[in-house]
Amino acid sequence: MGGFATAPAVGLYGASKFAIEGISEALHGELAPLGVRVTIVEPGGFRTDFLSTLSMQVEPASIADYVAGAGPVREALAGNDGRQPGDPVKAAKAVVDITEVVEPxxxxxxxxxxxxxxxAKLDLVRRELDQWRHVALSTGT
Incomplete structure (x- = not known):
């Protein structure tokens, strides 16, 4: 999910996922004529060790001016370890099952x-596109 819609405090993580999504979109078109299908899996929160100190390292120092933007996300990540809503066994089954679909x-x-x-991201993009359409269209010949 971080490659489609990222958040404050996790920009570098999101950037790496955005890159994978971009490559995957291109491969989707390139490989389709060869019969190879590409699916980008965008998981939400699943009860894994991802948010634990075994996986995630958080810089303890923070910049006061960033607390309003990054602080809530950092707090949510710290407070959600082991409380994520997703069942990893069900997620794994969904991923395996999608490999059997003719047109995933x-x-x-x-x-x-x-x-x-x-x-939420799609709604935001649509609102901004509609709001600034006149500017975008004003640049044509």
Missing amino acids: PLRLQLGADAIERVE
Whole structure:
């Protein structure tokens, strides 16, 4: 999910996922004529060790001016370890099952939280596109 809609405090993580999504979109078109399908799995939060100190390292120092933007995300990440809504066994089954589909989707969101974040991003992009359409169109000949 971080490659479709990132958040304050996790920009570098999101950037790496955005790169993978971009490569995957290109491969989707390049490999389709060869019969190879590409699906980008966009999981929400799943109860794994991802948010534990075994996996995630957080710089303890912070810049006061960034607390308003990054602080809530850092707090949420720290407070959600072991409380993520997704069942990793069910996610693994969904990923395996999608490999058996003749025409799998380019993107597969897993979890209600993933769907909510993707829908929120799509809504934001649509609102901004509509609001600034006149500027975009004013640049044509």
